[in-house]
Amino acid sequence: MEERRKSKRTSMDSKLMIKRLDGDSHTEIDIEVTDVSKTGVGFIADQPLQIGEVYEAYLTIWTKEVLHAFLQIVRIELKGAEYSYGAVFIGMPEMDASRIEVYQTVNEEGK
Numbered sequence: 397m398e399e400r401r402k403s404k405r406t407s408m409d410s411k412l413m414i415k416r417l418d419g420d421s422h423t424e425i426d427i428e429v430t431d432v433s434k435t436g437v438g439f440i441a442d443q444p445l446q447i448g449e450v451y452e453a454y455l456t457i458w459t460k461e462v463l464h465a466f467l468q469i470v471r472i473e474l475k476g477a478e479y480s481y482g483a484v485f486i487g488m489p490e491m492d493a494s495r496i497e498v499y500q501t502v503n504e505e506g507k
Contacts, residue, residue, distance in 0.1 A: 434493035
């Protein structure tokens, strides 16, 4: 299969707390991040989310800093009892995107 991603993906041990922005739901849920890049994130959740919707997220990175971001769901795949999602960052500051790139560089050098 041909790789179509524009940015390199890296796995990250982290959790996101997300909530929907349209006012219908303010329930926060934990999700498991499977990969992250400067342009988006892949994650697993046990609750269904809607494709195309924008969610507010708090991503805890390796330095224990929390990045505040907005995610738009672009891919959903049902895997057993869990959902696998792909989302792009909406309006993420370049400084935060650079932090993710630095993590990828340090992670590769350590291998």
